Amino acid sequence: MQGLMMNTPLLISAIAEHGSRFHGEREIVSVTGDNPRHCYTFRQAINRSRQLANALDNLGLDHGDRVATLAWNDYRHLEIYYAVSGAGYVCHTVNPRLFPDQLIYIINHAEDRWIFVDAMFVPLLEKISEHIKDVEGFVVLTDAAHMPETSLPNVICYETLIADESAEYAWPDLDENSASALCYTSGTTGDPKGVLYSHRSTILHAYAGNAPDALGLSSNDVVLPVVPLFHVNAWGIPYSTIMAGSKIVFPGPKMGDGEALCELIESEGVTLALGVPTVWLALLQYCSKAGKTLGSLQRTVIGGAAVPRSMIQEFRDVHNVEVRQGWGMTEMSPLGTINAQKAGLESLSDDDKLDLATKAGRGMFGCELRIVDDDGNSLPWDGVAYGALHVRGPWVCSDYFKLDGSAESHTEDGWFETGDVATIDANGFMAITDRTKDVIKSGGEWISSIELENTVMGHEGVAEAAVIGVAHPKWTERPLLVVVRAAGTNATRDELLAYYEGKVAGWWIPNDVQFVDELPHTATGKIKKIELRKQFADYAFPD
């Protein structure tokens, strides 16, 4: 027997209309490339999203077509999120920190038809424009007065594009499973892979994010997302804030600037801030130097990489701010676990509470977890046994865009293999202990160790090379190149590092080189990265 409830589709446009109607006066504050402090309301934002939706329809796009963004966190980027997805197109957020070859690959693979770009990234697109021929035009995110000179073809100014459009728009009645957004991850081996979110997955993820033991957003919150809108939908913040009615403070290009972030927190009364550990290190260092404390801030959600115990302690003891660690992945929309306090554990000592807070957290309702051994057997949740971490749920990807299962990312019984290795304790707190995937995470962004190894193998002085991530106080991890020299050669550290220049992005180049006589191998001849990581566990980068 079927239930007798309405089968109303879960659509992103419904969040826009809800936010505008119930929280129309709530503010959105942005730092942008052309304005140090822009401020308007939810109602104005959604009106402009409707104007943009009309403009997109006039561009002759078909439902499902991809529209890309290359932009910082600000109000125009938010308008695009709602207009593109709400109107039935797919909002493809592109990471401007990628190397030109990766940008070309991603834009072509996605078959983007238009690109909305911040003025400061226009030169980046000029460099690659002859290789992205399917793109029909570019919209620069500024007003007519700030339009840059450019050699890009078919360029429109954003404010001009929407100026004469109506703020009335009938959002289409889409299938809730239709695609809404696309984000590529380089956190796996091989080419970047596209994760294609749906309206349904996005709404369920936003509901779950707003639960009290997750991000816990309410209409009383003032939220500073220092997680980029170009990376996994800024952890769902564009949706959960508008759904809850939380004021939003967008830092624009000031993401890594401790002083600017502190000033935003103080002047806008931020209660919740979200970001990767590297960002908070900059903020804490600034506060400590300037003798400031973060008065309004109540909690911060830190994820994307392991959160150092000292950071959690400094937030708690100096600023009276609760740190909630989060773990997730692009493939998971991204939230999987959040480390919020659990009833029954109040009597733990302060030290034990800190230890617990260094774990990745408890699974959210809607995201199932399991850890398995090499034969796929489930391991006990005792906080000791560790194994490959698998996840399953309505906001976890079922495949990658246009790969038709070839990435072999899922088990036969339908779980997604995260590439992380973890323990789970009896209270359900998961802790990441290692990674099976061959990538390094620096400042929250991926570096491919395989690409670094392949590149340096082109140097005649290298017989064999491996690149591993080693702990770094600022970036969490940085690449270390470990090399076996070719017989009769004597390549130096500086020579090998210089060899990378122009071949990979500058921030990918390893911080140091160690020369060894041999590398550890598996029986099948692969380099044993786990053993190599153990070998260099005590290694510290030179200053």
Ligand code: AMP
């Ligand atoms: P991304 O897809 O770029 O969001 O990266 C997801 C990956 O980042 C995970 O599979 C982990 O390897 C890593 N990661 C995310 N959050 C954490 C965390 N709290 N602790 C350790 N690693 C994390």
